[in-house]
Amino acid sequence: MCLGIPGKVTEVYGSDGLPMGMVEFGGVRREVCLAYVAEEVEPGDYVIVHVGFAISRVDEEEARRTFKLLEELSELDELEWMKEVAEQSLAGLEAPDPGAGRNRSGGNTP
Amino acid sequence: MSGTKLPDAGSLASRGMSCPVPAADGDRVLLGHGSGGKLSAALIRDRFLPRFSNPALAQLGDGAAVDLGTERMAISTDTFVVSPLEFPGGDIGLLAVHGTLNDVAMMGAEPVCLSTGFVLEEGLSLTLLDRVLESMAEAARQAGIPIVTGDTKVVERGKADGMFINTTGVGRLRDDFRPAPDRACPGDAVLVSGPIGRHGIAVMAVREGLGFEVDVESDTAHLGPLVENLYAACGAQVRTLRDPTRGGLASALNEIAATSGVAISLAGKVIPVPVPVAAACEVLGLDPLYVANEGVLVAIVAEEAAEAALKALRAHPTGGGAALIGEVREGPSGMVTLRTGLGGSRVVDMLPGDQLPRIC
Amino acid sequence: MKFLSEYRDPELATALVKRIRTLSTRRWTLMEVCGGQTHTIVKQGILDVLGDAVEMIHGPGCPVCVTPLEQIDRALHLAGRPDVIFTSFGDMLRVPGSECDLFQVRARGGEVQVVYSPLDALELARAHPDREVVFFAVGFETTAPANAMAVWQARELGIGNFSVLVSHVTVPPAMTAILESSDNRVQGFLAAGHVCTVMGWEEYEPIAESYRVPIVVTGFEPVDILEGIWMAIRQLEEGRSEVENQYARSVRRDGNRPARDIVSKVFELVDRQWRGIGEIPMSGLGLRDDFAAWDAEKKFDLQEIRATEPEECRAGDVLRGRIKPIECAAFGTTCTPENPLGAPMVSSEGACAAYWGYARYRGADAGGEEAAVKSTELRS
Numbered sequence: 001m002c003l004g005i006p007g008k009v010t011e012v013y014g015s016d017g018l019p020m021g022m023v024e025f026g027g028v029r030r031e032v033c034l035a036y037v038a039e040e041v042e043p044g045d046y047v048i049v050h051v052g053f054a055i056s057r058v059d060e061e062e063a064r065r066t067f068k069l070l071e072e073l074s075e076l077d078e079l080e081w082m083k084e085v086a087e088q089s090l091a092g093l094e095a096p097d098p099g100a101g102r103n104r105s106g107g108n109t110p
Numbered sequence: 111m112s113g114t115k116l117p118d119a120g121s122l123a124s125r126g127m128s129c130p131v132p133a134a135d136g137d138r139v140l141l142g143h144g145s146g147g148k149l150s151a152a153l154i155r156d157r158f159l160p161r162f163s164n165p166a167l168a169q170l171g172d173g174a175a176v177d178l179g180t181e182r183m184a185i186s187t188d189t190f191v192v193s194p195l196e197f198p199g200g201d202i203g204l205l206a207v208h209g210t211l212n213d214v215a216m217m218g219a220e221p222v223c224l225s226t227g228f229v230l231e232e233g234l235s236l237t238l239l240d241r242v243l244e245s246m247a248e249a250a251r252q253a254g255i256p257i258v259t260g261d262t263k264v265v266e267r268g269k270a271d272g273m274f275i276n277t278t279g280v281g282r283l284r285d286d287f288r289p290a291p292d293r294a295c296p297g298d299a300v301l302v303s304g305p306i307g308r309h310g311i312a313v314m315a316v317r318e319g320l321g322f323e324v325d326v327e328s329d330t331a332h333l334g335p336l337v338e339n340l341y342a343a344c345g346a347q348v349r350t351l352r353d354p355t356r357g358g359l360a361s362a363l364n365e366i367a368a369t370s371g372v373a374i375s376l377a378g379k380v381i382p383v384p385v386p387v388a389a390a391c392e393v394l395g396l397d398p399l400y401v402a403n404e405g406v407l408v409a410i411v412a413e414e415a416a417e418a419a420l421k422a423l424r425a426h427p428t429g430g431g432a433a434l435i436g437e438v439r440e441g442p443s444g445m446v447t448l449r450t451g452l453g454g455s456r457v458v459d460m461l462p463g464d465q466l467p468r469i470c
Numbered sequence: 471m472k473f474l475s476e477y478r479d480p481e482l483a484t485a486l487v488k489r490i491r492t493l494s495t496r497r498w499t500l501m502e503v504c505g506g507q508t509h510t511i512v513k514q515g516i517l518d519v520l521g522d523a524v525e526m527i528h529g530p531g532c533p534v535c536v537t538p539l540e541q542i543d544r545a546l547h548l549a550g551r552p553d554v555i556f557t558s559f560g561d562m563l564r565v566p567g568s569e570c571d572l573f574q575v576r577a578r579g580g581e582v583q584v585v586y587s588p589l590d591a592l593e594l595a596r597a598h599p600d601r602e603v604v605f606f607a608v609g610f611e612t613t614a615p616a617n618a619m620a621v622w623q624a625r626e627l628g629i630g631n632f633s634v635l636v637s638h639v640t641v642p643p644a645m646t647a648i649l650e651s652s653d654n655r656v657q658g659f660l661a662a663g664h665v666c667t668v669m670g671w672e673e674y675e676p677i678a679e680s681y682r683v684p685i686v687v688t689g690f691e692p693v694d695i696l697e698g699i700w701m702a703i704r705q706l707e708e709g710r711s712e713v714e715n716q717y718a719r720s721v722r723r724d725g726n727r728p729a730r731d732i733v734s735k736v737f738e739l740v741d742r743q744w745r746g747i748g749e750i751p752m753s754g755l756g757l758r759d760d761f762a763a764w765d766a767e768k769k770f771d772l773q774e775i776r777a778t779e780p781e782e783c784r785a786g787d788v789l790r791g792r793i794k795p796i797e798c799a800a801f802g803t804t805c806t807p808e809n810p811l812g813a814p815m816v817s818s819e820g821a822c823a824a825y826w827g828y829a830r831y832r833g834a835d836a837g838g839e840e841a842a843v844k845s846t847e848l849r850s
Contacts, residue, residue, distance in 0.1 A: 002470050002506020002531075002612065002690060003395045004664045004720075006473035016627060018619075025393050026471040027386025029323040033589060036615055036729040046473055048667060048720050049393070051469055051559070052321075052587025053616040055729065056667045056720045058473055063719035067476060070693065074485040138577040148808055320586045389471055394586070395560075397513075452483045452692055454515015459826065462808040463573070466560030467586060469613065470505045470534060470817065 004050040006058055007032070009043050023049055142463025144191075146357030146402075149463050151365075171291050172213040172352070175283055182283040184219035186210055189276040195238065198312045199327025202275055203245035205404055208332050209355065210277040211253055215337040216351040216407070218289045219281030224250065226277045227261040231270035242273070253332045255279075287341050289409075293349040294370035299416035300436040301409045303336055303429045304329070306359050307387035310401035315390065320467065322393070325386045331405030336429045340409060343422035347415035352408045357461070360399040360446065362408055364460045368444035376436035376448040376458065395468035399448075400461055410438060473719065477691030483519070486696035490703060491523045498706050499525040499655050500699060501648070501791055503641060504610075504662035505532035505817065506690050512824040514692045524699055527655070527791035528821040530644050530744065531662055533609045534561045535789060535813040535820045537637045538743035539777040542567040545635055547775060548604050548766065549580040555598060557591040558606040560584045564816045568777045588620035588634075595624070595632035604766050607634040612664040614638055614755055615729035618736035621757065621764045633766040636756055639742050641665050642673050643753035648790055649681045656791060658702040660688040660695065663717035668733075670725030674713045682711040689717040736761055745813060746779060746786030785812035788821050795825035802826070 007023035012034065014020065019038040020031055030052070037047055037054045047054035142149040159167065166174040173186030190206045206226065214221045226246070230239070250257050308329040315324045333353060340348050350370070354362035359381070367374045383391075383398045391398050405428060411419045416434055423429035436448075446458040502508060508528045511517060517526065530536055546567045549556035556572070563572045563584065576582040585591050588605055595603035607617040617634060624632045641662060648654055661674060666687045678685045684705035688698030698716040705712065715721055733755070742754025757765040766772070779785075782800040787793045795801050795814070805811040807826055814820030 002504050002509075002662065002664055003393075003468065004612070004667070004690070005393050006471070007393075008472070016623065018623065026389030027325045027384075028389045028393055030321055030393070033587075033616075033619065035619060035732075036726050039728075048664070050612055050664060051616045052589055053619070055612065055615065055664065055726060059719050063473060066697075066716075066718060070482045070485070070697070073489065074481050077485050077488065138574065140573055140577050142573060152808075320584075321590065322586075385471075392471065392474065450513070450515040451478060451480050452514050452516065452519050453480065454518035456513055456515050459807075463564070466563055467584060468561045469559045469609065470509070470532060470561055 004048040004055060006046050007049050009034070009041055009045050009047060009054075012041070012043060021054070023047065023054070025049075140463070144356070145461070145464040146355065146361050147461040147463050150357075151460070169290065169292070171217060173217045173219075173279075175217065184214050184217045184281040184283050185278065186213035186217070187276065187278040188213060189274060191271065191274050192313060193271050194313075194316055195242065195272045197316050197328055198324075199308075200330040200404075201242050201245050202273065203242035204249050204330045205328075206275040206277045207246050207249035207253070207257075208330050208404060209353075210279040211255060212333045212353045212407070214279040214281040215334045216289065216353055217281070217283065218287040218337070218341070218348070218351065219283045221253070221255050221279055221281045221334060223256050223258045224277055224279050225259045226257055226275060228263065229270050229274040230262065230264045231272055232264055232267045234272055239273070242275075249332065253334060284341075286345055287348070288346075289348050289351040291350055291352065291366050291369040292371075294366055294372050294374075294410045294438050295349065295412075296372055296438055296440045297413045298349055298410050298438040299413055299419070299434055300363070300374060300376065300438065301411065301416065301419055301423065302359065302381065302433055302435050303333070303407045303409070303423050304405070304431040305382040305384045305387070306354070306403055306406055307383055307391065307398040307401040309404040310358065311387050311390045313402075314394075320394065322390065324390050326384065326390065329403060329405035331428050333405065333407050333428065336407060336423055336426050339422040339426055339429070340411075340419055343418045344411055344415040347412040348409060348419070349412065350408075350410040354403050354406060354408055356402050358398070358400040358402055359408065360397075360458045361460055363446045363458070364444065366408075366410065367446055370438075371443045373439040373441050373443065373445040373447070374436055375439050376446065378448045378450045380433055381435050382431050382433050395470070396465055399458055400465045413437075474691065477689065477693040478514075479693060482693045483696055486693065486700055487519055487523075490520065490696065490700050493700070493703055493707055494523050495707060497522060497525060498657050498703055499527060500658045500660060500702055501527045501529045501656040502660040502688070502695070503529040503531040503645065504660075504665065504690075505535070505820070506664070507531070507660060507662070507688065507695060508821065508824055510690055510692060510695060516692060516695060520699075524703065526699075528788075528824065529648070529659075529791060530747070530789035531610065531641065532789075532814065532817050532820055533613075533637070533639055534565060534817040535785065536639055536744040536747065537562070537565065537608055537813065538745045539568060539779055540743070540775055541635070541637045542571075543775050543777050544767070544772045545606050546570060546572065546575050547772065548635065548770060549575045549582050550578070551580075551602075551770075553602050555581045555583060555594060555601050555603045556606070557583050557585045557594060557603060559586075559608065561817060562606055562608060564810070565813045566810055566816065588617050589623070592620050592624055592629060592632055595629050596627075599631055601631065603632050605632070605634045606637070608637045610638070610662065610665050611640055611669045611733075612662070612667070614733045614737060615668055615726070618732045621736050621761050622732060624764050625761065630763070633764045633769045634757070635766040636737075638737065638755035639744065640739070640753055640755065642677060643750045644744070645674075645677060646681075647747070647750050647753075649677070649683065651790060651792075653792060656683070658684040658706055659686070660698045660702065661685050661713075663687055663689040663694070663721060666715075666717070666721045666725065668726050668729050670723050671713050671715065671721065672723060678711050678713050684711050685713045687713065687715045687717050687721050689720070744786075744789070746783065746789055748786070780811050783812040785814050785822075788814050795822040798822075
């Protein structure tokens with residue numbers, strides 16, 4: 001219950017007493033009712049749209065923050081892999097396949 | 111602690127008046143029967159085939175091969191019922207000419223001529239009719255194929271959605287070029303000639319009253335030149351050709367897999383989908399794999415010919431976006447699977463009927 | 471697409487899967503409540519990627535699947551009336567009623583139209599003052615603000631030829647009902663990110679506390695779901711049972727206040743039947759008396775329409791996470807996507823439809839005729 005897609009507000013106007021806007025989703029445009037985000041949204045903002053209604057304004061700061069956390073996770077993996085490669089080559093073993101490095105699951109087996 | 115106890119489903123109220131529509135289930139033609147999915151296949155298999163049975167028909171290709179003695183003829187027919195009649199990138203006339211020329215080309219045949227039949231609705235604008243006829247004439251001219259005969263009928267207002275057009279194409283089959291839906295073999299490469307989903311989205315945006323504007327035009331095109339390039343480059347190593355119209359890429363590949371008794375495995379990441387098509391599909395909850403195309407072909411070629419085939423497709427403007435998207439495997443027979451961007455797998459099944467916009 | 475594509479990044483997904491596997495000291499069992507989350511899990515092959523690390527049970531978060539048979543029959547009745555234009559979201563068209571579905575009603579001459587937004591249905595009413603436009607207002611709390619606004623506007627603009635057939639359900643009572651089942655195996659929940667965008671997560675706090683289950687409000691893209699799973703497992707491993715918010719870019723604790731206000735002005739909590747499950751008290755929304763003139767159940771005579779489920783259909787057990795679809799005797803035999811017995815086989819993210827492709831991939835032959843053989847094989 002579910003299909004909510006992020007889109008960018010390009011215009012804001014009123015229609016039949018309701019705040020409406022044009023929202024752009026990567027090359028697709030549709031009129032969206034902004035009644036539920038009117039206080040906080042202006043052109044350039046992103047909103048989550050469900051059945052023609054904006055149900056939230058995308059908190060870009062939050063998005064950036066959590067995304068950064070995730071990227072750090074991913075980089076940590078890369079660093080770990082590089083460390084393993086270095087250790088193994090020092091030990092005189094063959095370096096593991098670079099392509100496979102990212103997909104190894106490490107640590108305890110559940 | 112207090113909470114909700116779930117009652118038996120059986121304790122629900124007893125049966126009273128049910129759906130008031132009288133007739134029994136499944137006695138009517140449904141829209142789904144025309145969608146190119148499972149219902150369509152069942153309709154043909156259960157009602158048409160047993161009555162018309164003959165070996166040429168049993169092949170179930172988009173067209174049939176008929177022996178004329180010294181030569182073999184390819185013949186294909188298609189009826190066009192699109193609404194609205196005009197849409198971004200084309201109109202029903204363009205579809206009617208391209209569509210049938212393409213079906214003939216998919217058999218590896220050289221097209222010779224077209225016939226066309228019209229069912230016009232009383233009240234149809236003559237200016238619109240002129241535009242459609244002009245489109246058809248131009249398309250036929252560009253392909254170098256004459257429309258040699260035709261028929262026109264008019265029906266009462268309300269009975270024909272503006273107009274319906276049937277076109278039948280005749281072509282000359284070549285001995286050394288016989289792509290067919292039952293020829294795919296394990297190890298073969300699966301190629302697509304360009305980005306998918308354009309036609310279906312372009313039409314849906316203007317038809318359903320869903321109120322979307324999209325930067326997408328129908329991809330309707332004559333695929334003959336692409337096929338000639340493939341023939342020149344790979345000849346007999348082209349096993350199967352198919353233009354994935356209604357039901358999209360997924361339905362076409364399912365049919366081929368089933369007819370050839372093989373499985374097809376796709377790499378999701380490399381299937382070309384234009385950004386606005388992907389965006390429209392996201393918003394409406396559609397899967398681009400099932401959206402109709404009118405200017406794209408699928409080619410299954412022997413593994414060793416894959417590179418040459420790709421090059422041959424890309425040499426023509428219509429094939430500029432061609433990509434190698436998968437391979438044919440032993441089995442399970444008829445199964446089409448896809449490796450997702452995450453490295454997981456999913457089955458790409460035939461839909462029962464048309465894909466619908468969803469909210470969930 | 472911004473704020474979408476980034477959450478499909480395979481490298482991030484891989485990093486999360488690795489964390490999940492490293493973290494789990496045992497195989498935990500989680501439930502994703504929302505059908506849209508199920509859809510992503512199946513469509514993106516997330517179960518493959520997770521392997522044995524976690525068991526995911528698909529929850530009843532499919533408002534299409536849980537719309538009671540009676541309500542479908544009422545919809546079919548209305549759609550068959552010559553004076554009615556029946557409008558609906560696309561999802562509902564193939565859901566089987568007692569005798570047929572909306573597609574078949576259309577085939578027999580009923581006017582049935584798919585709309586993207588409830589406001590489109592209202593527009594249709596304005597454009598056709600001589601016809602009655604009925605809108606099938608189905609959904610969870612996510613869709614309630616939109617449906618509420620359509621009714622609100624109908625009253626504001628004095629559009630009298632518009633009404634809604636309501637089948638709204640709410641999530642927390644369903645979660646409680648699942649947790650109350652004696653055979654419940656769910657140890658943690660991924661709550662529905664868009665439901666919570668509207669409602670916030672306040673009402674989940676007492677559930678987490680009483681039943682001692684972690685609840686993570688989660689989005690819908692692969693990275694969201696994997697991060698949500700990771701957060702839930704982290705809680706389980708640490709012995710915590712709190713509500714956490716993975717979908718912070720859209721969800722706040724008190725949700726969307728203006729939306730909740732309109733919803734409470736237009737709707738009130740009522741007892742609701744959940745198809746295949748039965749009645750869950752105060753788990754649904756119904757139109758308030760102020761809006762009776764736009765309530766299709768009051769406007770049209772629908773009281774006599776009653777229904778019972780086909781006995782073979784075990785949708786209820788599937789929706790509660792008691793059985794997997796392939797454990798149902800009808801799966802693949804009498805119940806297929808072309809001839810569904812219940813909604814979870816029809817709805818694109820219904821658990822049974824999701825398993826239809828998945829189970830076949832897991833090792834059996836294609837083709838409906840062989841379904842009987844394969845479903846036996848898969849069960850043994």
